[in-house]
Amino acid sequence: MSENGTGRGRRLPAGRKADLAAFVAESGQVTVAALSEHFGVSIDTVRRDLDQLDREGVLVRTHGGAVSIEGPRTDRGLDVRLRMQIAEKESIAKLAAGLVADGTVIMLNAGTTTLAVARALRDHRELTIATNNLRIPAEISPKAIRDLYVFGGAVRTITQATTGPVAFTMNAGGSEVDIRCDLALIAVGAVATTGYSTSNLGDAAMMADMMQRAQHTAILADSSKMGRRLFAQVATLERADYLVTDTPPEPELADALAQAGVQVLTP
The missing domain is CATH 3.40.50.1360 (Rossmann fold)
Structure with missing residues (x-):
């Protein structure tokens, strides 16, 4: 779906990233594909957003998605936990x-x-x-x-x-x-x-x-x-x-x- 195809996709990037971070925190763990569908933006855009949020310490980037630092606790893999706290x-x-x-x-x-x-x-x-x-x-x-x-x-x-x-x-x-x-x-x-x-x-x-x-x-x-x-x-x-x-x-x-x-x- 095009980033310009929906109202959600036309939101300012800063607002989208904040919403994306909140969604990951609520979900605990989520895939790039699910985020792309939920926010109506391209997979490449989601990946760029996740990379930036990872650098800012808001979430932890994983292969194919991201996990929350403060959201619901799942049984996270060692590679993820090595990058937390x-x-x-x-x-x-x-x-x-x-x-x-x-x-x-x-x-x-x-x-x-x-x-x-x-x-x-x-x-x-x-x-x-x-x-x-x-x-x-x-x-x-x-x-x-x-x-x-x-x-x-x-x-x-x-x-x-x-x-x-x-x-x-x-x-x-x-x-x-x-x-x-x-x-x-x-x-x-x-x-x-x-x-x-x-x-x-x-x-x-x-x-x-x-x-x-x-x-x-x-x-x-x-x-x-x-x-x-x-x-x-x-x-x-x-x-x-x-x-x-x-x-x-x-x-x-x-x-x-x-x-x-x-x-x-x-x-």
């Missing part, structure tokens, strides 16, 4: 790395925030790390680790991580080895007064198991995840020792965390 994740990672002592055993779950933590551990030494995050072996400095273990299980391609038991066996058909760690660093999808949650049942079970095997637990979540509740509960607030985030939580959540004995760490 970058500064916040880096500040969280720096704080989280400060909780890790050289020579200790830590567990890291899947997520882009834990990938930032892995990079922030570059000056550490003699760490033993167990993770379900398939990207961590490529992200962490070899100088930082003594041993690195990756949990087996089914691979979720959208997160590039495994889901399954937090367990290892000595050999094929052998008995399970009881594993423990000094600190579990767990990135979650949401934090509310009811506890920590995520969008996938398998991920939730794995996070909970990691926490149960840890002497201490630090929950990692940027401010966009505060006051939200997702599908699968991971644990109640008191199951963690620390919440590492980029800005202080709202008063109601802050009070609940304090009552649960959770220390909130912010830059």
Whole structure:
């Protein structure tokens, strides 16, 4: 359809882009073709608008469309999440790395925030790390680790991580080895007064198991995840020792965390 064929198409570009951004925010995720049809403009025009809105940080451009930064939460792919809240994740990672002592055993779950933590551990030494995050072996400095273990299980391609038991066996058909760690660093999808949650049942079970095997637990979540509740509960607030985030939580959540004995760490 021609851009001059409808009243919508004749709108000023600035107004159209604002409407487009609002539509993506409301939808959560949308394709270029759907936007072209909805606004009555060409696919090339939509692509140019999306590229500009991505550069401005209004949304995240994806192959064939865009996703919202602040709209409804969908199970976004890793390539999209790597481009969201970058500064916040880096500040969280720096704080989280400060909780890790050289020579200790830590567990890291899947997520882009834990990938930032892995990079922030570059000056550490003699760490033993167990993770379900398939990207961590490529992200962490070899100088930082003594041993690195990756949990087996089914691979979720959208997160590039495994889901399954937090367990290892000595050999094929052998008995399970009881594993423990000094600190579990767990990135979650949401934090509310009811506890920590995520969008996938398998991920939730794995996070909970990691926490149960840890002497201490630090929950990692940027401010966009505060006051939200997702599908699968991971644990109640008191199951963690620390919440590492980029800005202080709202008063109601802050009070609940304090009552649960959770220390909130912010830059």
